Amino acid sequence: MNLPGRVTVVEVGPRDGLQNEPEPVATPIKIEFVNRLSDTGLSCIEVSSFVSPAWIPQLADATDVYTHIEQKKDVVYPVLVPNERGMERALEAGAKTIAIFNAASETFNQKNINASIAKAFQRLEKVAAVATSENIAIRGYVSCVLGCPYEGAIDPATVGIVARDLFQLGCYEISLGDTIGIGTPLRARRLLDAVTQHIGLDQVAVHFHDTRGQALANVLACLEYGVTTVDASVAGLGGCPYAEGASGNLATEDLVYMLHGMEIETGIDLDLLIAAGRFITKTMGREPASRLGRLPKGRRQPRYTT
Ligand code: HMG
Numbered sequence: 001m002n003l004p005g006r007v008t009v010v011e012v013g014p015r016d017g018l019q020n021e022p023e024p025v026a027t028p029i030k031i032e033f034v035n036r037l038s039d040t041g042l043s044c045i046e047v048s049s050f051v052s053p054a055w056i057p058q059l060a061d062a063t064d065v066y067t068h069i070e071q072k073k074d075v076v077y078p079v080l081v082p083n084e085r086g087m088e089r090a091l092e093a094g095a096k097t098i099a100i101f102n103a104a105s106e107t108f109n110q111k112n113i114n115a116s117i118a119k120a121f122q123r124l125e126k127v128a129a130v131a132t133s134e135n136i137a138i139r140g141y142v143s144c145v146l147g148c149p150y151e152g153a154i155d156p157a158t159v160g161i162v163a164r165d166l167f168q169l170g171c172y173e174i175s176l177g178d179t180i181g182i183g184t185p186l187r188a189r190r191l192l193d194a195v196t197q198h199i200g201l202d203q204v205a206v207h208f209h210d211t212r213g214q215a216l217a218n219v220l221a222c223l224e225y226g227v228t229t230v231d232a233s234v235a236g237l238g239g240c241p242y243a244e245g246a247s248g249n250l251a252t253e254d255l256v257y258m259l260h261g262m263e264i265e266t267g268i269d270l271d272l273l274i275a276a277g278r279f280i281t282k283t284m285g286r287e288p289a290s291r292l293g294r295l296p297k298g299r300r301q302p303r304y305t306t
């Protein structure tokens with residue numbers, strides 16, 4: 001098997017996870033959650049979202065959260081930004097990295113951001129212009145890369161074009177989002193064939209939701225293909241409020257356990273990561289969606305660390 005020696009894990013729980021919680025999570029809890037994640041050795045943690053609070057009330061406190069977390073100097077803390085207003089708010093908060101997003105499905109985009117793909121790109125051009133002039137790094141997402149809750153199958157060639165156009169706006173990396181967790185390893189590889197027509201593999205991250213239990217298998221297929229950046233959400237938090245049936249993201253602890261057990265370095269302390277997942281789910285009165293996250297410490301053996 002051809003596998004990388006090191007993988008960068010992008011933790012999206014505080015944003016992609018908490019955006020989907022039916023009950024609001026108190027701001028101090030979110031702050032402690034991000035701080036605990038910062039202590040695990042993660043190098044990138046998406047903190048929150050400067051989208052419209054009318055659309056995602058769960059993250060209406062993005063400014064408070066972002067301005068109160070303790071930022072470590074070697075950790076990147078992106079925030080999601082959909083438009084110029086979001087960019088203004090991110091700048092006011094002092095964000096150094098933003099994440100912009102567009103979908104490979106017209107219908108999903110209408111439901112999620114009230115815009116066609118082309119109109120969203122017009123907004124994002126303005127966002128990227130401001131970010132570039134302010135020296136803010138930009139990460140990009142394409143949603144619905146392996147299927148759409150409204151349109152069904154999505155042509156990988158369309159994903160390639162959206163990824164290309166995001167990259168041309170100045171994104172340092174494009175994360176391919178299987179928003180509804182519908183992909184399989186074969187389809188994930190075909191997707192990478194299409195996307196790498198336009199951007200390099202080292203600019204690709206993968207972002208799988210685990211709705212159909214395929215996320216880890218998909219990650220493995222992508223690692224074998226040469227991908228080295230993987231998004232995940234601790235405790236398997238997540239979903240998308242505008243994609244009915246989308247369940248949680250791939251759980252970060254499951255991902256890290258697999259990577260370490262395959263002698264792939266992440267720099268992450270798995271016990272601290274599991275503790276962060278248990279902390280946030282306990283405040284919600286439930287257990288982590290990850291089976292590993294639910295196991296008592298003594299039963300997590302063999303304990304791989306890299
Ligand atoms: P809209 O209603 O069409 O916006 O929403 P608008 O431009 O017509 O403005 C309406 C009002 O909202 C105005 O206020 C604006 O100022 C305000 P008013 O003048 O009426 O008082 N407004 C804002 N306020 C604060 N922050 C802002 C903002 N923008 C406008 N940024 C909009 C369009 C894009 C804003 C909205 O649809 C939106 O925020 N959508 C985001 C939904 C979302 O966050 N979905 C989940 C994230 S994407 C995802 O999960 C996929 C991903 O994880 C990858 C994967 O899994 O595949 C990334």
Ligand code: MG
Binds near residue numbers: 016177249
């Ligand atoms: Mg997502």
